[in-house]
Every structure is written in structure tokens, then in C-alpha cells.
Amino acid sequence: MSVDTTASATATNDLSSFWMPFTANRQFKSAPRMLTRAKGMFYETSEGRPVLDGTAGLWCCNAGHGDPRIVSAIQNQAAELDYAPAFQMGHPLAFTLASRLAQLMPGDLNRVFFTNSGSESVDTALKIALAYHRVRGEATRTRLIGRERGYHGVGFGGISVGGIVNNRRFFGSLLNGVDHMRHTHQPELNAFTRGQPEHGAELADDLERIVALHGAETIAAVIVEPMAGSTGVLMPPKGYLERLRSICDKYGILLIFDEVITGFGRLGSSFAVERFGVIPDLVTTAKGITSGTVPMGAVFARDGIYDAFMHGAPNAIELFHGYTYSAHPLACAAALATLDIYRDDKLFERADSLAQYWEDAAFSLKGISNVVDIRTMGLIAGIELSSRPGAIGERAFEAFLKCYDKGVMIRTTGDIIALSPPLIIEKEHIDQIFNTLAEVLPTIA
Numbered sequence: 001m002s003v004d005t006t007a008s009a010t011a012t013n014d015l016s017s018f019w020m021p022f023t024a025n026r027q028f029k030s031a032p033r034m035l036t037r038a039k040g041m042f043y044e045t046s047e048g049r050p051v052l053d054g055t056a057g058l059w060c061c062n063a064g065h066g067d068p069r070i071v072s073a074i075q076n077q078a079a080e081l082d083y084a085p086a087f088q089m090g091h092p093l094a095f096t097l098a099s100r101l102a103q104l105m106p107g108d109l110n111r112v113f114f115t116n117s118g119s120e121s122v123d124t125a126l127k128i129a130l131a132y133h134r135v136r137g138e139a140t141r142t143r144l145i146g147r148e149r150g151y152h153g154v155g156f157g158g159i160s161v162g163g164i165v166n167n168r169r170f171f172g173s174l175l176n177g178v179d180h181m182r183h184t185h186q187p188e189l190n191a192f193t194r195g196q197p198e199h200g201a202e203l204a205d206d207l208e209r210i211v212a213l214h215g216a217e218t219i220a221a222v223i224v225e226p227m228a229g230s231t232g233v234l235m236p237p238k239g240y241l242e243r244l245r246s247i248c249d250k251y252g253i254l255l256i257f258d259e260v261i262t263g264f265g266r267l268g269s270s271f272a273v274e275r276f277g278v279i280p281d282l283v284t285t286a287k288g289i290t291s292g293t294v295p296m297g298a299v300f301a302r303d304g305i306y307d308a309f310m311h312g313a314p315n316a317i318e319l320f321h322g323y324t325y326s327a328h329p330l331a332c333a334a335a336l337a338t339l340d341i342y343r344d345d346k347l348f349e350r351a352d353s354l355a356q357y358w359e360d361a362a363f364s365l366k367g368i369s370n371v372v373d374i375r376t377m378g379l380i381a382g383i384e385l386s387s388r389p390g391a392i393g394e395r396a397f398e399a400f401l402k403c404y405d406k407g408v409m410i411r412t413t414g415d416i417i418a419l420s421p422p423l424i425i426e427k428e429h430i431d432q433i434f435n436t437l438a439e440v441l442p443t444i445a
Ligand SMILES: Cc1ncc(COP(=O)(O)O)c(CNc2cccc(C(=O)O)c2)c1O
Pocket: 058, 059, 116, 117, 118, 119, 120, 122, 151, 152, 153, 154, 225, 229, 230, 231, 258, 259, 260, 261, 286, 287, 411, 412, 413, 418
């Protein structure tokens, strides 16, 4: 029997085989929400209904959907060089892209290791950090420090340093050799703050306590999201990142910024590195690198980290790590086309120019029942709702369903609504998002 893989064949009613990620599978399969097309700011459902993409897919479609410049880049690449190994072999696009990315990133974060996702970027950065200390003769530095409420993907490395309990509790004992700083959310001090909170920089001193407990010589790296996205859009308190950098310098600890969400314009700048003016030792990225069109991640390393590995027998492999699809030609082509769009259409500057309008629109929700906090920066917003007793997440999920029915797609984490639209968004779309929320939220008891 021939297998029909055309679009008509995918309009199947058989939902049973796909085990959906991070999804209430039974609820979804009882009332599927199928997206079949996308263009610009909009998805189209299987019923032909337009849905405004308020979350850039999953924080990744920063250039919007269906840009012909990316589409043709992928098509042409598939026809020319569909796949080539990056182990002991190379293809020019990988080197061109790495150079482009290094030019985009501030500081001396000039070395780029390619992965296929944010989770792989995080595991790669953690392994580079551990190996870096070993090649420098400090093999005692094996401990990795994360932060409560941190999200660093779903690899065993990422969930070990991560701080979201549901992402950890089911997966057993591999999560050792880590410690965590406190998260920085202080609603009693900072609720409804526009941008960075005034209070909380001293929370970075948790790292001093961890050093005092374990000994600096046992600690390899600290990893933080400069802006914590998945946990519900938590901004770094003023001075916090600077303080982390200073403490890491004091003890020879590597600082890793996980910019899987904040990278590529989300905060109105190229990266959080640029936005906050703090230079980490490693940066993890993914998502916006290809505007979500082809899976790809990239880890940026400072020159000194790369140089530390470049010793020993001249024909020896310096780092025993990498993926079959590292620097995949289609991903490289999509990424180069995406970077061209960010540059030519000035999407980062555009995000910065719309940030005030976006913020004012978000804060127009203040005063609606159950809205207990609003947090914004660049083109990101977190709208926190109070939780129903014993039913955390239900209010926000109800808002998600109602917004979807009204033609707007939002994301929720717990009872926090997370919004992160494509950077091509127009003011009319911003109005549509927040007018829809203004209609929906008062109807949720
Ligand atoms: C900071 C950070 N680090 C790593 C990852 C993992 O990336 P991959 O998924 O590509 O392995 C992420 C991903 N973040 C992510 C992914 C999907 C949904 C949501 C949400 O908050 O709704 C967030 C992330 O936000």
C-alpha cells in the first residue's frame, strides 16, 4: 500500500499515535486545535479561521511566518546540498553563518558551536564549561549552579540546573552535582513594574553563599536566563546580572546566559548581552536563529574558552561532543536568510521602537479582576492571574481557550499569560491581542 503524504492525508481524524509534547493530550484530542497554514502574523486553523500569533509560535518565529526570503533559501539549499557531515568535514555555509553570528554578538563571544535546539545548546554549554576547567587542570570544578524557576530545556543537563519542579520531579537521580540560587521574583516589592525591578540585585549574593558551602574550586559554571521566560516572564532586578558577573570573576566561575528566548531581538536588542551590557562566558541560543523555520541552536563561547581546548596532538579531536545535524545545511541557509531579514528590515530596532506601545497596551489590563501582576520588556509580556484555590493554571488555561476561540493565540505557564509576538507585529495587532484579553479576562471567574 503506498503511503499518501500529501497535505490531504494529514487531514486525518486519527489522533491516537502522536504523543504530544508538553500537552494535555486527552484534552487536546477531545477538541483539537489544528493549525494548517501560516503567513505573516497569522496562523490559519483547519477550519480556515485566522488566528493571530501572539507568541511567535513558541517564542521562536521572530520574523513572522512564511517569509519568501527564508522559504526560497531553504528550497534552494535542499536542492543544492541537502546534508553534509560537520564531523571532520565541512560546508561553507556553516563557517559563513558562524562568522555572521559572531559579528552580531557583542564582546569576544566569537566562537560558535551549532546544535539543533535550545536543550542541546544548554547541554553543550554545560559540557563545554566542565571540559574547559578540566583542560585547564581544574578537574575539581564539576558543580553546576542554576536558579529556582529556571528553564533550560529538557535534557538531563537542562533539567538538573533548571528550577521548575514539574520538569524535574519525574526523572530521578541523575540530577546531581548541582545547586540553585533563589529566583528573583518579589511581587510584594515589584508588582506591576515596567522593565527591570528596582529591588533584588542582592539575590545574586546567593552565589557567594553557594561558594562558601561548596568551595569555589568545585564550581564550574552558573547558568541563568537573563530574562526568565518559561517560568512566567521574570525580569532581572537592576544590578543583578552585573553582580553575578562580578562574583563569577572573583572565583573563576564561568557565567552562562541562556538566551534561547531573549536572543535575536526579543528584548529590542540583538541579545540580552547587548541589552544589559553584561558579557557572559557562554551564551546559548536557538528559536529565533532561524525564526523557527528549521530546528537549530548555537552556543557562543569567548575566544579564551575555545583557545583553552586548542592544544595537544595536532590531529587530535579537541572536544568530544557534537550532533549529526550540527550546522545542518538547511538550518544554516534558513539562519542566514533570517539574519538578513533581521538586518534589512531592522527588526531588532523595530521591536525596540514598539516596546513602549506594547508596554502601555499590556498595562491597560491593570485593574481587571484577578490580574495580580504585569511584567514587560521589549516585545515580551507576562500577565499574572491569581490562582483558583487548588487549581493552579486553570484560570490561565481558560483564558488561552477563550482567546483562541476569539482568534488570538497566547501561551500560559501556571496562571501566567506569556506573550511574545513576531517582531513584524503592527500596532493594530498589539491592539487586537490586548483588546481580546480585555474582553476575555473579566469573564473568567
Ligand atoms: C531559556 C531556554 N532554554 C532552553 C530551552 C529549550 O529549547 P528547546 O525547546 O528548543 O529544546 C528553552 C525553550 N523554551 C520554551 C520552549 C517551548 C515552550 C516554552 C514556553 O514557555 O511556552 C518555552 C528556553 O526558553
